Amino acid sequence: MSYNLKEELKKEERFTGGHRMCAGCGSPIAVRTVLRALNPEDKAVVCSATSCLEVSSFMYPFTAWKDSFIHNAFENAGATISGVETAYKALKKRGKIDDTYKFIAFGGDGGTYDIGFQSLSGAMERGHDMVYVCYDNEAYMNTGIQRSSSTPHFADTTTSPVGAVIPGKLQKKKDLTKIMVAHNVPYVAQTTFMGNFKDISEKAHKAIYTPGAAFLNVMAPCPRGWRYETEELMTITKLAVDTCVWPLYEVIDGKYFLSYKPKTKLPVEDYLKAQGRFSHMLKPGNEWMVEKMQEEVNRHWIDLLVLCGEK
Amino acid sequence: MSNLKAKDINETITWKEITLGCSVFEGGSAELVNTGDWRTIKPVIDMEKCKQCMLCVPVCPDMSIPVEEDGRRGEFNLFFCKGCGICAKVCPFDAITMIKDEK
Amino acid sequence: MGIRERLSGNEAIAVAMKQINPDVMGAFPITPSTEIPQYFSSYVDNGEVDTEFIAVESEHSAMSTCIGAQAAGCRAISATSSCGLSYMHEMLYVAASDRLPITLAVSCRALSGPININNDHSDAMSVRDAGWLMLFAETNQEAYDNYLQAMRIAEAVNLPIMICQDGFITSHAIENITLVEDDKVKDFVGEYKPEYSLLKGSMAVGPYATPAFYIEAKRQQAQAMIDAKDVIRSVSADFEKMTGRKYDLIEEYEMKDAERAIIIIGSSAGTAKEAIRGLRATGEKVGLIKIRSFRPFPAEEIARALKNVKVFAVMDKADSFNSHCGPIFAEVSAAMCVANINNPKGINIIYGLGGRDVRVESIERVFAQLDEIVKTGDVGESYRYLDVRE
Numbered sequence: 041m042s043y044n045l046k047e048e049l050k051k052e053e054r055f056t057g058g059h060r061m062c063a064g065c066g067s068p069i070a071v072r073t074v075l076r077a078l079n080p081e082d083k084a085v086v087c088s089a090t091s092c093l094e095v096s097s098f099m100y101p102f103t104a105w106k107d108s109f110i111h112n113a114f115e116n117a118g119a120t121i122s123g124v125e126t127a128y129k130a131l132k133k134r135g136k137i138d139d140t141y142k143f144i145a146f147g148g149d150g151g152t153y154d155i156g157f158q159s160l161s162g163a164m165e166r167g168h169d170m171v172y173v174c175y176d177n178e179a180y181m182n183t184g185i186q187r188s189s190s191t192p193h194f195a196d197t198t199t200s201p202v203g204a205v206i207p208g209k210l211q212k213k214k215d216l217t218k219i220m221v222a223h224n225v226p227y228v229a230q231t232t233f234m235g236n237f238k239d240i241s242e243k244a245h246k247a248i249y250t251p252g253a254a255f256l257n258v259m260a261p262c263p264r265g266w267r268y269e270t271e272e273l274m275t276i277t278k279l280a281v282d283t284c285v286w287p288l289y290e291v292i293d294g295k296y297f298l299s300y301k302p303k304t305k306l307p308v309e310d311y312l313k314a315q316g317r318f319s320h321m322l323k324p325g326n327e328w329m330v331e332k333m334q335e336e337v338n339r340h341w342i343d344l345l346v347l348c349g350e351k
Numbered sequence: 352m353s354n355l356k357a358k359d360i361n362e363t364i365t366w367k368e369i370t371l372g373c374s375v376f377e378g379g380s381a382e383l384v385n386t387g388d389w390r391t392i393k394p395v396i397d398m399e400k401c402k403q404c405m406l407c408v409p410v411c412p413d414m415s416i417p418v419e420e421d422g423r424r425g426e427f428n429l430f431f432c433k434g435c436g437i438c439a440k441v442c443p444f445d446a447i448t449m450i451k452d453e454k
Numbered sequence: 455m456g457i458r459e460r461l462s463g464n465e466a467i468a469v470a471m472k473q474i475n476p477d478v479m480g481a482f483p484i485t486p487s488t489e490i491p492q493y494f495s496s497y498v499d500n501g502e503v504d505t506e507f508i509a510v511e512s513e514h515s516a517m518s519t520c521i522g523a524q525a526a527g528c529r530a531i532s533a534t535s536s537c538g539l540s541y542m543h544e545m546l547y548v549a550a551s552d553r554l555p556i557t558l559a560v561s562c563r564a565l566s567g568p569i570n571i572n573n574d575h576s577d578a579m580s581v582r583d584a585g586w587l588m589l590f591a592e593t594n595q596e597a598y599d600n601y602l603q604a605m606r607i608a609e610a611v612n613l614p615i616m617i618c619q620d621g622f623i624t625s626h627a628i629e630n631i632t633l634v635e636d637d638k639v640k641d642f643v644g645e646y647k648p649e650y651s652l653l654k655g656s657m658a659v660g661p662y663a664t665p666a667f668y669i670e671a672k673r674q675q676a677q678a679m680i681d682a683k684d685v686i687r688s689v690s691a692d693f694e695k696m697t698g699r700k701y702d703l704i705e706e707y708e709m710k711d712a713e714r715a716i717i718i719i720g721s722s723a724g725t726a727k728e729a730i731r732g733l734r735a736t737g738e739k740v741g742l743i744k745i746r747s748f749r750p751f752p753a754e755e756i757a758r759a760l761k762n763v764k765v766f767a768v769m770d771k772a773d774s775f776n777s778h779c780g781p782i783f784a785e786v787s788a789a790m791c792v793a794n795i796n797n798p799k800g801i802n803i804i805y806g807l808g809g810r811d812v813r814v815e816s817i818e819r820v821f822a823q824l825d826e827i828v829k830t831g832d833v834g835e836s837y838r839y840l841d842v843r844e
Contacts, residue, residue: 049408049418057414057431058381063389064435068412085526085652097381100661101357101370106378108652110525111660112518112548119515122508123480123522123530124652130477130506130528137653159518162511237409263435271436271449274410352649362666366673371612372553373663373671378656 045236051080052106059104060096064270066233066260066277067093067175068104071146073237074173074256075107077244083107084142085124089117089151092182093175115155118163118172121145125168142248143170149190150180153216164223164253171247174216175260185265189214192285193336194329195317197265202320207329212336220255221291227252229290231299232259232277239288239299246290259286267316279311284341289348298348305341308334358383386413390434393452394427400446407438407447456632456697463594463624466631467533467559467617468493470601472503473639476557477528477646480508480519482538485571486621487561490533513538517545517556524554525659527651529605531556535621536563539577543584546614550585551675552659555608558586559601560618561625562720562771564808572809573621575720578748579772579781585675587615587682588749592723594619594629599699600746602634603689605643610685611678618748620721622809634697642696682750703752705744706759708734712741714824715760717786718769719745722805722812726769729817740821751785757793760786765799765824769840771806778837780804799833805840816841 054075061068071093078084084107088094094111097104112120121143131137145163147156152174160172179197180186187200193212196202200209217230227250229243240258247254259280263270280286283306288299309330312318321329345351353368357380360370370376403423408416415432417425439447461469468490471479481491491507498507510516513534520530534542539560549556562578564570578588587608591597597619608615619625634642650657663671683703690701705723708730709715718726723744733740743759745752760766768787770780779787783802790800803820806812820840827833 045405045409046422049405050422053414055414056379056382057428058384058386059413060384060386061412063412063433064437065412068414069410072414073409087522095662098375098658098661100373100663100667101355101360101375102381102384103357103375103378103658103661104381105658106656108378108656109658110522110652111662112521113544116515116518116545119480119510119518120522122515123478123519123524124526125522126478126480126506126508126519127523127526127528127530128653130504130523131526131653133504133506134477136527139653141653158511159515162515165511166508233410236406269436271440273435273437274441354650364670366670366677369667369670369674371674372551372659373661373667374552374650375658375661376650376655378658 043238043242048076048241051076054078054106056104056106058102060099061092062264064263064273065092066177066262066273067148069233070173070175070258070260073240074144074244077241077248078142082140082142084144085110087112087117087121087124087145089147089156090114091148091151093146093148095182114151116159117145117147117151117156118160121170122163122166122168125170143168144248145170145172147172147174148181149174149176149178149188153190153214154188161223164220164225164255167225167253169251169253171254171256173256173258175258177260177262177265179265181262181265190216193333194321196320197317207320207326217257221294224294225253225255226250226293227254227290230257230286231288232280232286233274234277234281243290265317268314272314276314279306279314282306283308283311284337285311287341287344289344296347298344298350301350308337356380386431386433387429390432390452392434392436392449393429393432394434394436394439394447395450396427397446400444402444404443406441406443410437410441412437456634459631459633460628461594461631462489462626462628463597463619464489464561464626465493466594466598467601469633470598471531472497473636474605474643475503476505476531478506478508478520478523478530479532480510480516480523480530481532482510482513482516482534484513484535484538486563486625487533487535487559490559513541514545517542517549520556521545521549521552521554524556525552525651526653527648529646531558533559535561536565536577539581540565543581546581546584546586548660549614551671553612553675553678554614555605555612556614557604557608558614558616560616561621562618563621570808573623574807574809575771576807578616578618582749582781585613585679586749587613589615589617589747590719590745591617591619591624592721592744594624594627595631597624598631598633599693599697599701602639602642603693605646606689607682607685609646611682613678613682618720623721638696642692679750683752686747701746703747704755704759705746707742707744709741709743709759711739713739713764714821714828715741715743715763715766716769716817716820717743717745717756717766717782719748719782720771722769722771725812725814726817729814729821732814733818733821738821745782753785753789753792756786757789757795760790760798761795763798765827767801767803767820767824769803769805769820773804773807799827801827801833801836801838803838803840810841
């Protein structure tokens with residue numbers, strides 16, 4: 041069935057207002073979109089790693105999750121949801137449960153790329169029937185914008201501040217999506233919010249309904265940490281995609297498919313200048329940083345085109 | 352064992368009344384929480400200009416744009432809306448404007 | 455009545471697990487508890503149980519999967535030792551706070567460093583404040599019996615439970631053991647039917663609790679531990695009806711007229727009993743209090759048992775490195791203080807660390823030290839290491 045935004049939006053929301061994420065935050069948009077991809081008749085258990093999302097969506101006694109929800113700790117969403125999924129299998133086998141359940145874990149880049157990496161890797165390798173969704177906002181936002189292994193090269197964060205000697209984060213962003221592909225799981229995709237949400241919605245549906253472990257990496261901008269005006273969210277994600285900083289693609293049973301090829305690949309500077317965290321890169325004398333970033337983006341983009349059979 | 356609902360859980364409940372492990376035995380209890388009072392600006396929709404393209408709905412981080420049974424978007428739910436303005440920015444028809452919120 | 459067998463402590467635990475046939479096990483190997491998930495995996499792969507076994511990538515994930523599974527309405531179990539227990543540390547608190555009656559078998563082993571695979575209680579003692587029920591076994595039989603009682607105790611108070619035994623000393627030594635018949639085990643343990651679970655309606659577990667609620671939650675958790683004392687007694691009484699084997703929070707051995715006593719936990723109680731038999735034969739009035747339930751701590755029971763002795767030694771197989779005593783001594787002293795019992799003099803003996811052998815003569819040396827205190831009236835240094843080369 042082809043994607044139809046109006047039909048999608050008729051589904052009941054599974055994530056409610058009244059959560060305490062900042063105005064304009066990308067993570068609740070990722071969450072509600074992924075949950076909307078569930079078939080309405082299916083139940084779900086959702087897990088969240090400790091994160092902005094978790095502390096804001098389940099502050100006792102108020103849960104923004106209409107489905108059953110479990111928060112355990114920062115570093116173990118992968119293991120926790122695999123325990124729940126295994127419980128479902130055990131109870132199903134013993135005839136103690138009739139409904140169909142799906143299992144979805146959310147983590148920020150801190151809980152996914154970094155402290156929760158081992159737990160995620162274990163869960164993926166074991167092949168639980170689950171989806172792990174990283175809402176990637178490229179730093180530890182919950183504790184106040186510290187760098188993570190997902191933070192882009194040169195970005196200004198509170199633990200990689202732009203100083204007189206060191207110009208922001210010295211290391212490049214980890215390519216977690218490809219690391220997840222290397223786990224030989226049946227479905228991995230990278231996406232963000234674009235236009236009518238077709239890309240993310242379809243990928244979320246595939247991730248949820250592909251038997252076995254699936255991984256979805258969703259760029260979810262943080263206006264506070266990235267330093268842009270809240271209303272610019274969709275401008276930022278579009279620029280990320282059109283500059284090929286955050287390409288959209290999926291990997292099904294190990295085979296790469298490009299989801300979107302910009303008609304005109306925009307210079308990376310367009311993306312950088314929209315955000316305060318990169319503002320130092322655009323100052324006179326720092327042209328080399330933009331050039332370096334452009335080189336890196338180009339290299340990764342070409343690699344991806346080759347993997348996708350587009351080049 | 353206490354199975355109080357969120358609406359009855361507040362800062363007066365005793366340790367005997369608090370739910371086991373602080374679990375909550377209902378979904379979506381955050382709907383009781385007013386986050387609209389965080390707002391300094393609010394969205395206003397001009398239904399004349401609105402073409403019901405629905406692009407504003409999925410971008411809302413606060414589920415503040417309800418979808419009616421007929422599939423059309425309704426008035427803003429200002430109980431949740433934090434005034435981020437993403438909806439106004441994505442509207443292709445300039446049907447949504449952000450104005451100062453006088454409370 | 456019962457099935458006579460010869461099993462190691464680890465295998466005895468695995469057999470108890472098999473008889474219970476829990477829903478989910480998440481485990482990771484670590485010496486000396488490794489055999490438990492090994493035995494259990496073979497039961498799974500041979501179809502002797504229909505438990506779902508999750509071969510996780512770490513102990514941290516073992517406890518995390520157990521938390522997820524138990525919150526989803528399952529009986530979840532694991533087994534570990536030493537650094538594995540330490541690696542679970544954070545999750546142990548969450549399991550207790552979420553009020554999930556998970557069962558964890560612990561074959562106690564020294565913590566690193568230096569790395570050492572032998573027995574002491576530094577692993578278990580380091581998680582004593584995590585909010586878990588903790589039962590300790592002297593023998594393989596007790597480890598097995600405690601395990602059969604574990605779930606009923608834990609589920610009655612909604613707290614997780616550790617069934618501890620001494621690594622290698624009981625976990626690997628093969629002893630005669632009497633097993634309970636499978637059907638009797640099933641009847642005794644019963645079905646797990648939690649009122650709420652993630653897979654029954656909508657339920658949310660593990661919130662952020664502000665200062666407005668956190669301390670109320672902790673007070674309620676504290677009450678569960680207080681209530682557990684009666685639950686342990688009542689489950690033990692039922693167990694005695696089924697097997698004839700009697701258990702309580704503590705075991706008093708030759709305490710009736712004892713003038714000198716030691717308080718001990720775990721397998722060394724057996725060695726101590728042997729020492730006491732010998733000393734009693736020569737007319738010495740010595741006795742033993744063995745702690746079975748370390749959490750909840752039987753403070754009143756220990757104070758009552760000690761009130762008429764002249765002097766006692768608390769034996770700690772772990773040190774607190776606080777410059778004055780180990781963990782059990784601190785608890786016993788607090789128990790005496792609360793009970794307003796000041797007469798007996800007490801010393802602390804740190805012993806057996808990292809598998810240092812505890813022999814009958816070692817215990818005799820402790821009683822000799824107590825005798826010296828009785829004779830001189832001088833306690834001297836109260837913080838003493840046993841059988842350490844000076």
